[in-house]
Amino acid sequence: MAGSVQAPLTSARAAQDVELEPIQLVAPDGTPTPETRYRRDLPPETLAWLFESMAVTRALDVEFVNLQRQGELALFATCRGQEAAQIGATACLRKTDWLFPQYREMGAFLLRGITPAQMGAVWRGRWHGGLGFTEKCVAPIAIPIGTHGLHAVGAAMAAQRLGEDSITVAYLGDGATSEGDAHEAMNFAAVYKAPCVFFVQNNQWAISVPVSRQQAGPSIAHRAIGYGMPGVRVDGNDVLACYAVMEEAAARARRGDGPTLIEAVTYRLGPHTTSDDPTRYRSDDEVERWAALDPIPRYRKYLQHIDVWTDRLEHRVQSRSARLCAELRDAIINTPDMDVGELFDTVYADITPTLQAQRDELLAEMAKEA
Ligand SMILES: Cc1ncc(C[n+]2csc(CCOP(=O)(O)OP(=O)(O)O)c2C)c(N)n1
Ligand SMILES: [Mg+2]
Structure with a gap:
């Protein structure tokens, strides 16, 4: 009997050193931090690609909002401000790792080669919206909050039983972690050592409910202690930090050591969706404080600091953004609606x-x- 209670306690103890201070590799002023436990020495082309992916995600996001405002879409959920979290956490994965998004993960979709037309079909509400995602190992978006955590764990357990070395990632919101489904998913994953990573984008809000109403403990990452898995808080506006902690968690899952709960501390700069008016529940001061921590200018300063920034990169971002936005607009406006x-x-x-x-x-x- 003693033995059977001892085992989970031991693994829980190993997870007990969840740090409240988020891991940060690049400071808000674009200089490297003193953090030495994680690497930031990615090849220059990878560093540039991370910037390009974040900036193109931002451009597509703006285009989506414009299309909604022009009456072409009923609804859109912006990811503005969360690009570093999404790009960093997805860029270090293999293309065969399965992604289980909530609904705001445009950065992850972009990296997986989901086309603007495919993303547009979802928000246009076409009946085939979401088809084709699975060919890229991306599950369709999950509007019922938290349900996809269970799907991610189930898929991870299936991969485990089939002897595959792919992992799964559940992208959850801070609000989603309050759902029973999220608890069941994390508990199952930890007990069965499922090769799954829970990547929580704590963007401070679940529509109008602040994150302070989602848990009474020190942080979302600290819940990992109760489940018996490592919990990591990371600066979600620092693309290199998100890359590094996800790389570590993915490796842990792949070698059979089980799941990790990552809490990326970030901010939703825009409204919950285009139907929301956030001025009714949050202050301009708060938004301005977070806007100063915008992940894209921060990372640009870092690339300039380490001499990876080039005008060519800037042009590449502009031309790819223009091309993908035109593709999106064309797909939304000029493609006849399906029967x-x-x-x-x-x-x-x-x-x-x-x-x-x-x-x-x-x-x-x-x-x-x-
Ligand atoms: C089961 C369920 N309950 C309620 C809702 C309504 N709803 C839509 S989004 C949302 C907030 C989710 O917040 P969070 O998980 O933090 O994600 P975020 O929108 O901030 O990215 C809620 C409550 C829903 N879609 N599904
Ligand atoms: Mg949220």
Whole structure:
């Protein structure tokens, strides 16, 4: 009996040194920090690629918001301010590692080669939105908060049983960690040493609920102690720090040592979605404080500091951003909407009477509007 309680206590103790101070490799002024436990000496082309990916994500994000404001999209969830977290945490993974996004992870989609047209189809609400993601080892977005944590753990356990060396990543929000699903996912993952990383983007808000209402403990990362896995807090606005801690967590999962809970401390600079008015629940002062920590100018200063910054990189960012934004705009505006009737055709080999009735009702409704 003593032995059976001893084992989890030991692994929990190993995880007990969760630091409250987030890991940071690049200071807000763009200079390297004294941190020596993680490497920042990536090859110059990788360093430049990280910048390019962050800046192109930002440009696409702006284009999405514009398209929504122009009435082309009903809704969009911006990731402005969270580019370092998403790019850093995804860039160090293998293309065969499975990503389980929430809904705000455009940086991760970009890195996986999900096209602007594919991303646009999701927010345009086309019936095939999300199709094709799985070909890139990306699960469709999960609007029901926290559910995809379980999918990520299930997929990780499947990979484990099949003897594959791929890992899975669940991208959760701070609010998502309060869901029962997130608890079940983390507990299962820790108990079964599933090769899964929980990457929580703590962007300080879950719509209008501040992160202070998501836990009474010292931090989200500290919950890892209770599950018996390592917990790491990282500066989510520092792309190199996010890269480094995810690289370490991915290696741990891949060698069979189980999951890690990473809390990337960041900020949602924009509204929750284009339907939200954040001035109703947060102060301009707060937003300005975080805007000064914007991950993109910070990293640009760092690249300048280490002499990796070039005008060519700037031009490359501009031309790729322009090309992808044009692709997005074209896909949203000029591609005819799919026949919504097809939505029902692909559910079962033979349509059920209930679905047929729903299909008829929808088509009749739409015919009235046309
Ligand atoms: C199960 C469930 N409950 C409530 C909602 C409504 N909802 C949509 S987004 C959201 C907040 C999520 O916050 P967080 O996990 O921090 O992610 P963020 O939007 O900040 O990226 C809520 C409550 C939902 N989609 N699903
Ligand atoms: Mg949040």
